[in-house]
Amino acid sequence: MPGVIIAFIVAAFVYRFAMLAVSIRNEKRLRADGATEYGASVSRWLAMAHVAFYLAATAEGLVRDAPIDAISITGFLIYLFGAVMLLVVSQLLGRFWTVKLMIARDHALVTHPLFRIVRHPNYFLNIVPELIGYALTLHAYVTLVVGLMIYVLPLALRIRQEEEIMRDRFASY
Secondary structure, three states: OOHHHHHHHHHHHHHHHHHHHHHHHHHHHHHHOOOEEEOHHHHHHHHHHHHHHHHHHHHHHHHHOOOOOHHHHHHHHHHHHHHHHHHHHHHHHHHHOOOOEEEOOOOOOOOOHHHHHOOOHHHHHHHHHHHHHHHHHOOOHHHHHHHHHHHHHHHHHHHHHHHHHHHHHOOOO
16 A cells, blocks of 8 residues: 555545644533534434444555555545545634534624535535545545445435524524
């Protein structure tokens, strides 16, 4: 396995842990200010699915001895797009961004055009491209197909919960 693939795996894990640290920091602040968490069990399922996807794709990529070719480069570009979108979305949401579904007492509806163009950019512009890109970079085709089929279940539940909560909380949603 080329060293660049190993570097990609390490960088992807470091990036995810760094963003998790931002989420945890925001969550602590929100809780201290009286925020309410919704759908905790779905959040746990999403977290487990995300970790399982990464671990399975990593293992499959290591077993396959993933080469650097057009597929891995395309996958990397898709992954990079998702990673950049995570930064964009987390910056736009600011202190409200967490991996959990939390509503602050003073929660403000973010009306940036990105949220009008794509209803759930954190899911459709970050998570889905991130997972697809990660698996393609590693030639982890089984993980890509099976993992996404599994991941879509808690993700659909999360989107449904979020839609319901946002409609209840914000008349303009």
